[in-house]
Amino acid sequence: MENVFDYEDIQLIPAKCIVNSRSECDTTVTLGGFTFKLPVVPANMQTIIDEKIATFLAENGYFYIMHRFEPEKRVEFIRNMKSRGLISSISVGVKEDEYEFIRQLAEDQLVPEFITIDIAHGHSNAVIEMIKHIKAHIPQSFVIAGNVGTPEAVRELENAGADATKVGIGPGKVCITKIKTGFGTGGWQLAALRWCAKAATKPIIADGGIRTHGDIAKSIRFGASMVMIGSLFAGHEESPGETVEKDGKLFKEYFGSASEFQKGEKKNVEGKKIFVEHKGSLVDTLKEMEQDLQSSISYAGGNKLDAIRHVDYVIVKNSIFNGDRVF
Numbered sequence: 001m002e003n004v005f006d007y008e009d010i011q012l013i014p015a016k017c018i019v020n021s022r023s024e025c026d027t028t029v030t031l032g033g034f035t036f037k038l039p040v041v042p043a044n045m046q047t048i049i050d051e052k053i054a055t056f057l058a059e060n061g062y063f064y065i066m067h068r069f070e071p072e073k074r075v076e077f078i079r080n081m082k083s084r085g086l087i088s089s090i091s092v093g094v095k096e097d098e099y100e101f102i103r104q105l106a107e108d109q110l111v112p113e114f115i116t117i118d119i120a121h122g123h124s125n126a127v128i129e130m131i132k133h134i135k136a137h138i139p140q141s142f143v144i145a146g147n148v149g150t151p152e153a154v155r156e157l158e159n160a161g162a163d164a165t166k167v168g169i170g171p172g173k174v175c176i177t178k179i180k181t182g183f184g185t186g187g188w189q190l191a192a193l194r195w196c197a198k199a200a201t202k203p204i205i206a207d208g209g210i211r212t213h214g215d216i217a218k219s220i221r222f223g224a225s226m227v228m229i230g231s232l233f234a235g236h237e238e239s240p241g242e243t244v245e246k247d248g249k250l251f252k253e254y255f256g257s258a259s260e261f262q263k264g265e266k267k268n269v270e271g272k273k274i275f276v277e278h279k280g281s282l283v284d285t286l287k288e289m290e291q292d293l294q295s296s297i298s299y300a301g302g303n304k305l306d307a308i309r310h311v312d313y314v315i316v317k318n319s320i321f322n323g324d325r326v327f
């Protein structure tokens, strides 16, 4: 692999502005035949999304993926979303029970619009078999498969029938895969995304490592159709994590899906728990993300998201922040 870089190492180069106001810039994106307000999806993790947030996002035109850590609630969740005329978007694993779950959905003719296969090492026969199983039983569902970090993996999952692949092994804020295994895209997630996107014939979701709203634009530039984000969505009033007070300040917990806290046991732990500062309302963050992305589109010299895909860039190697803190 030549040129290896990450979000911090890149700056996008402005092109002549064609709008009179940033509000003219359109941040919408289409995935699986549906149009969403932002090319952003909160991570399918238990401290990031719950049924209430999923409903809010669906009602307001945002994409969401419900997590898979309360498997017994999924059927009722899909039924509820459908009864309200909302998109249902769930996650599955690859263990035996999940095969039965998919068969059950098919039998009940309960078709989620989106199914995400969510495991750590997605370049595996386990994921390939699950993609085929879903496509055999509920072919109408849009299948997102992951996570992967190489073009070979993207091709194999696409060939197995995945409608989109999710790229990112180890760049997450609460990830310790890189430390515990020595593997992953941590530290070069943006370059890995570019590498994978060159091989992809279907949409790619960039997952993990987003630390600023500008990183969303950079992900789009390097080939993502959608960006999955955990840490920036943690710590909101609405976030499911526990709230704690420390020295008069409010914090909320954010833990990894492969952490001891999620698993309830210390086995194959590849995630940790952190406390993030309370951030206020999720609505405000979504609004700010939209405004920042509208601004990115204007700097790209266009009025649609696609303009960002064509801008030039420079590699500045860790010097963007010039020693400053991000916020």
Ligand SMILES: NC(=O)C1=CN([C@@H]2O[C@H](COP(=O)(O)OP(=O)(O)OC[C@H]3O[C@@H](n4cnc5c(N)ncnc54)[C@H](OP(=O)(O)O)[C@@H]3O)[C@@H](O)[C@H]2O)C=CC1
Residues within 6 Å of the ligand: 093, 094, 095, 118, 119, 120, 121, 126, 147, 168, 169, 170, 171, 172, 175, 177, 208, 256, 257, 258, 268, 270
């Ligand atoms: N994006 C990322 O960088 C990472 C994300 N995660 C998240 O943590 C959660 C748990 O993930 P995961 O442990 O995969 O889910 P599961 O615990 O459901 O495991 C899925 C299956 O894959 C097997 N498996 C897991 N890791 C590997 C591996 N490295 N090699 C071979 N087989 C493996 C498991 O068996 P067994 O446990 O017996 O090995 C199990 O059969 C998910 O939500 C996932 O997205 C976790 C790590 C990295």
Ligand SMILES: Nc1nc2c(ncn2[C@@H]2O[C@H](COP(=O)(O)O)[C@@H](O)[C@H]2O)c(=O)[nH]1
Residues within 6 Å of the ligand: 043, 044, 045, 147, 168, 169, 170, 171, 172, 173, 174, 175, 176, 177, 178, 207, 208, 209, 210, 228, 229, 230, 231, 232, 255, 256, 257, 258, 259, 270, 271, 272
């Ligand atoms: N290695 C691990 N990765 C994890 C774990 N739980 C979630 N994740 C991944 O992180 C992203 C979110 O990243 P962020 O930088 O935006 O916070 C999430 O979507 C998963 O792919 C874990 O326990 N270990």
